Amino acid sequence: MSNYHIKHLEEYYQVYRKSIREPENFWAEIAEEHFLWRKKWDKVLEWDFTKPAIKWFQGAQLNITENCIDRHLGTRANKTAILFEPNNPDEPAQHITYKQLSERVNQFANVLKEQGVKKGDRVCIYVPMIPELAIATLACARIGAIHSVVFAGFSAAALFSRINDSDCKIVITSDGSFRGKKSIDLKGIVDEALEDCAGVKTVLVVKRINSDIHMKEGRDQWLQPLLDKASKECVAETMEAEDPLFILYTSGSTGKPKGMVHTTAGYMVYSAYTFKNAFQYQENDVYWCTADIGWITGHSYIVYGPLANGATTVLFEGVPSYPDFGRFWEIIQKHKVTQFYTAPTAIRALAKHGTELVDQYDLSTLKVLGSVGEPINEEAWHWYNDTIGKKKSPIIDTWWQTETGGIMITPIPYVTPTKPTYATLPFIGVQPALMDENGQELKGNQVEGRLCIKFPWPSMARTIWGNHQRYKETYFSAYENMYFTGDGALRDEVGYYRITGRVDDVIIVSGHNLGTAPIEDAINEHPAVAESAIVGFPHDIKGSALYGYVTLKDIGESRDHNNLRKEINQLITDRIGPIAKLDKIQFSEGLPKTRSGKIMRRILRKIASNEMDNLGDISTLLNPEVVENIIENKL
Numbered sequence: 008m009s010n011y012h013i014k015h016l017e018e019y020y021q022v023y024r025k026s027i028r029e030p031e032n033f034w035a036e037i038a039e040e041h042f043l044w045r046k047k048w049d050k051v052l053e054w055d056f057t058k059p060a061i062k063w064f065q066g067a068q069l070n071i072t073e074n075c076i077d078r079h080l081g082t083r084a085n086k087t088a089i090l091f092e093p094n095n096p097d098e099p100a101q102h103i104t105y106k107q108l109s110e111r112v113n114q115f116a117n118v119l120k121e122q123g124v125k126k127g128d129r130v131c132i133y134v135p136m137i138p139e140l141a142i143a144t145l146a147c148a149r150i151g152a153i154h155s156v157v158f159a160g161f162s163a164a165a166l167f168s169r170i171n172d173s174d175c176k177i178v179i180t181s182d183g184s185f186r187g188k189k190s191i192d193l194k195g196i197v198d199e200a201l202e203d204c205a206g207v208k209t210v211l212v213v214k215r216i217n218s219d220i221h222m223k224e225g226r227d228q229w230l231q232p233l234l235d236k237a238s239k240e241c242v243a244e245t246m247e248a249e250d251p252l253f254i255l256y257t258s259g260s261t262g263k264p265k266g267m268v269h270t271t272a273g274y275m276v277y278s279a280y281t282f283k284n285a286f287q288y289q290e291n292d293v294y295w296c297t298a299d300i301g302w303i304t305g306h307s308y309i310v311y312g313p314l315a316n317g318a319t320t321v322l323f324e325g326v327p328s329y330p331d332f333g334r335f336w337e338i339i340q341k342h343k344v345t346q347f348y349t350a351p352t353a354i355r356a357l358a359k360h361g362t363e364l365v366d367q368y369d370l371s372t373l374k375v376l377g378s379v380g381e382p383i384n385e386e387a388w389h390w391y392n393d394t395i396g397k398k399k400s401p402i403i404d405t406w407w408q409t410e411t412g413g414i415m416i417t418p419i420p421y422v423t424p425t426k427p428t429y430a431t432l433p434f435i436g437v438q439p440a441l442m443d444e445n446g447q448e449l450k451g452n453q454v455e456g457r458l459c460i461k462f463p464w465p466s467m468a469r470t471i472w473g474n475h476q477r478y479k480e481t482y483f484s485a486y487e488n489m490y491f492t493g494d495g496a497l498r499d500e501v502g503y504y505r506i507t508g509r510v511d512d513v514i515i516v517s518g519h520n521l522g523t524a525p526i527e528d529a530i531n532e533h534p535a536v537a538e539s540a541i542v543g544f545p546h547d548i549k550g551s552a553l554y555g556y557v558t559l560k561d562i563g564e565s566r567d568h569n570n571l572r573k574e575i576n577q578l579i580t581d582r583i584g585p586i587a588k589l590d591k592i593q594f595s596e597g598l599p600k601t602r603s604g605k606i607m608r609r610i611l612r613k614i615a616s617n618e619m620d621n622l623g624d625i626s627t628l629l630n631p632e633v634v635e636n637i638i639e640n641k642l
């Protein structure tokens with residue numbers, strides 16, 4: 008018997024040791040006993056971090072949707088697979104059973120086939136949090152098309168670059184989306200994005216907000232009539248273990264977003280196994296992750312992980328503040344949610360509204376509280392633990408990344424004793440290492456360094472779409488034979504990990520990764536801007552917020568600064584999306600630079616964070632005089 012479900016701490020240590028000593032045997036047992044294969048693998052693992060090349064379950068054949076849907080039809084046909092809670096609380100929730108999900112995915116898959124989509128083709132999905140988002144995703148997987156879900160809050164320019172980068176031939180979208188009181192014209196954004204995408208021949212449009220939109224002749228089609236005609240049967244495509252399942256873009260510290268490529272078998276096994284254990288999922292639980300499927304958290308822990316376990320997964324269209332800040336708690340009560348998984352930024356925003364709203368609702372069904380996306384601060388941790396969990400639902404602070412595909416460091420609830428702000432212990436099969444500045448591994452406890460992973464795990468991203476070299480440079484070049492995460496971490500006296508934050512130029516704002524370079528590029532497009540530098544600074548709710556230092560060309564000097572600020576933020580909104588807007592924009596005469604001309608962001612970061620007395624030696628700068636000026640004019 009494999010150790011699919013870990014129930015106590017001793018068992019965790021025992022299984023963990025086994026997963027490290029005999030990783031191949033360990034993962035082969037998990038894979039064999041808990042998943043459906045068309046053909047078993049010839050080799051469990053082949054890896055080389057220098058190339059880098061990672062292959063899990065080579066030779067195996069499968070289809071992930073048979074694991075997420077078909078195999079449950081015998082025993083769970085009438086069980087709710089997706090529980091859809093609409094934006095408007097007065098609109099009834101939808102319980103989509105496994106049988107209905109099967110039919111809807113198959114119909115969607117048949118429509119895609121009819122539109123000429125084939126195995127290996129890329130399909131861009133730009134759909135809000137409605138059932139069709141999950142269904143479209145699974146429909147792609149059913150026929151072996153590679154989905155590229157783009158978060159439906161990204162701008163037309165950001166959507167364009169993602170469609171183009173992976174050469175999508177079809178885009179799935181909706182006539183619009185609801186977000187609280189507002190509705191958003193998604194189709195308009197798609198139209199704008201497609202002005203320059205000659206490769207996209209088809210746009211399928213889901214009707215959601217019933218708005219009067221323009222349908223481009225010969226390109227755009229309403230989805231529903233096509234679905235109505237499509238068969239509810241669709242034989243799943245046979246996929247090789249290492250065939251790509253999806254591409255998901257994540258920000259890098261420099262350059263354009265990276266299309267992380269996840270493959271089929273390893274991703275399936277790891278997302279399902281982590282889901283089962285990290286959430287201690289039991290049959291009849293109602294699990295809710297508040298993330299958007301446009302992010303990795305939604306891919307792994309709204310769609311694939313829960314469905315592979317035959318779970319009921321809640322899909323919420325709205326926002327935590329609508330119709331009021333009690334919405335999350337109302338939903339937990341209404342659907343008797345047992346596991347609740349959200350981000351620290353949401354916890355902080357909700358905590359600000361006190362306990363009165365919380366106290367109106369019955370949260371007694373909750374068993375596990377999850378946190379993801381950024382470090383959770385002590386105050387938020389305690390509020391979550393006391394007010395929401397009533398000190399009886401363990402908090403799992405889950406550290407992982409788009410690149411890792413699944414949870415990497417986390418307590419296992421009711422197994423690992425928790426500690427505020429600590430992600431605690433590595434998950435089964437995960438071998439973390441902390442490295443010092445000289446590339447040496449820091450052994451033992453009570454050390455702090457850069458977080459790396461020494462050994463492959465099944466759901467690691469295999470490459471960056473179209474740019475394997477960048478994959479190698481970003482993740483496998485900082486330290487020899489190690490995957491470098493870009494995060495710093497410490498290990499305490501008992502071996503618990505605490506993630507301290509990014510050590511590169513990625514800033515996490517409200518749980519969203521933002522690279523500084525693309526934002527600076529957007530700002531620098533403004534005709535009055537000479538140069539800019541973006542840094543993060545601490546923010547009560549967002550965790551970090553963005554502070555921009557901007558120098559102006561002559562033509563900008565005389566302009567009204569507040570207008571310029573608005574224009575700069577508008578440019579950022581157009582190029583990336585509103586999530587990347589700057590909280591503060593300071594105009595300065597110059598930016599501190601090294602003698603080789605590199606902007607010293609470290610100094611700017613300290614100034615933005617009010618750590619002026621801790622700037623270090625600035626005398627070696629090319630232009631130390633600007634520092635004083637920047638401090639004087641700090642916002």
Ligand code: WTA
Nearest residue numbers: 379380381382404405406407408409494506
């Ligand atoms: C950060 C989200 C501290 C980290 C799943 C990581 C965290 C980046 C945590 C990945 C956590 C995520 N504690 N930091 N529990 N979870 N992070 O790709 O910096 O959107 O590298 O994946 O978020 O963000 P991504």
